[in-house]
Amino acid sequence: MEKKKNQDNLILIVCDCLRVDYAYNPDLMPFLNNFKDQNNFSKKSFSNATNTHLAMPTMMTGVHPFSKTNSSGINNKIIGTYLPKIFKINGYSTHGITANIVTSSSFGYNVDWDSWEDFWSQKRKQSGQKYIRKITDKIPQTIKNSLLSPLRKVVRRALPEQITDVKNKVRADKVFQKLKSLPIKQNGNFIFLHLMEPHSPYGTVEDVRKFGISNIKALTGKIYDNPSALSFKDILKIRNLYRNECRYLDKILKEMITYLLEILDVKSTRIIITADHGEALGETEYFMHQSDMVSNRNHIQIPFITKNIPLESDRTYWTEDIYNFLIPSDKYKVIAEPYCVGYKKVSLSLPGIRSEYEPCIVTDLKSIWKIRGKNELPYPIDKASFIDGLKL
Ligand SMILES: [Zn+2]
Known part of the structure; x- marks a missing residue:
């Protein structure tokens, strides 16, 4: 008898900003390279979008950037093909853990999971209380009750993103701890x-101890605010910190995959390890993963490693191809568009409201061209969702 489709397992591990040359360096990431050589991998995989805001919705819904929505995150326009939703419809248990605020409940990713953790609500509450206490300590109780209580909620939501603080970064060992606490059965899981x-900011716990938090913060500040002030020595330091993050990631990946292969039925477990985008480390005119830049190949190329999913070694894969490998049934298959789209923010981030973006640059890997809005995208867009400013 044919085995029921919902008895297999599908694991998706996204390593944010992991560029392919570092990922495929066995000296830096020995476990990942061993895993890659024993299974399948692609040398030519690329992100359909320049940063997490639109790359992750594409990976998780198969919808091209800007074809149905201009906003970051998961919203009603694209939720119909959101992976946990279609896995649930197909009889799977769904478990999601994210260390990135951009894929947290603040961006609508928390729906359709049997178990979900994004660490964010808890963090926001804790830091919110700290900030509020600082401000309100000297104010009389009556004023606090009438005036400040309603403001608390707003202040909490308006707090800066925690990922820009090296000490507050949610670490992979925390994700692993959470993973171990989940009631995962042997079969039928996404x-x-x-x-x-x-x-x-790059800087493992060990590096923070070694170089001092103030030095690492000063270097991070330059990357964020004034990259032209970075000396060649600074750039080498940055690359070294990034390398150490990869080394640490490899250690935890080893523990995670070993654990998962122990608790799950190995033969029916498909695994994808990839990134949402890569990272620029000053090879061209920019650092990190600027949303409106596509000229640094290290920024748009991604590692793509699979277990129990054959890959064609000569093919070029895009984020949308990865979606096609993830889906539980062929009926959700999408046409992968061979373009990486860069974009600019066109609305301010206000508490509770997600930013809107507009595409401004495209690459097909052969050339790079500027565009003046989504009408000039090289693929069809859903006309029905043209008026995107209306919030759902
Ligand atoms: Zn990202």
Whole structure:
């Protein structure tokens, strides 16, 4: 008798900002390279979008950037093909853990999971209380009650993103701890893990101890605010910190995969390890993963490693191809568009409202060209969702 489709397992591990040359370096990431050589991998995989805001919705829904929505995150326009939703419809248990705020409940990713953790609500509450206490300590109680209580919620939501603080980065070992606490059966699971090690600010716990938090913060400040002030020595330091993040990530990946292969039925477990995008480390005019830049190949190329999913070694894969490998049934298959789209923010980030973006640059890997809005995208867009400013 044919085996029921929902008895297999699918694991998706996204390593944010993990560039392919570092990922495929066995000296830096010995476990990942051993895993890659024993299974399948692609040398030519690329992200359909320049940063997490639109790359992750594409990976998780198969919808091309800007074809149905201009906003970051998961919303009603694209939720119909959101992976945990279609896995649930197809009889799977769904488990998601993310260390990235951009794939947290704040961006709508928390729906359709049997178990979900994004660490964000808890963090936001804790830091919110700290900030509020600082401000309100000297104010009389009556004023606090009438005036400040309603403001608390707003202040909490308006707090800066925690990922820009090296000490507050949610670490992969925390994700692993959470993973171990989940009631995962041997079969029939979709598991999504989003790890942040290679994301800036770079600096493992060990490096912070070694170089001092103030030195690492000063270097991070330059990357964010004034990259032209970075000396060649600074750039080498940055690359070294990034390398150490990869080394640490490799250690935890080893523990995670070993654990998962122990608790799951190995033969029917498909695994994908990839990134949402790569990272620029000053090879061209920019650092990190600027949303409106596509000129640095290290930024748009991604590692793509699979277990129990054959890959064609000469083919070029895009984020949308990865979606096609993830789906539980061929009926969800999408046409992968061979383009990486860069974009600019066109609305301010306000508490509770997600930013809107507009595409401004495209590459097909052969050339790079500027565009003046989504009408000039090289693929069809859903006309019905043209008026995207209306919030759902
Ligand atoms: Zn990202």
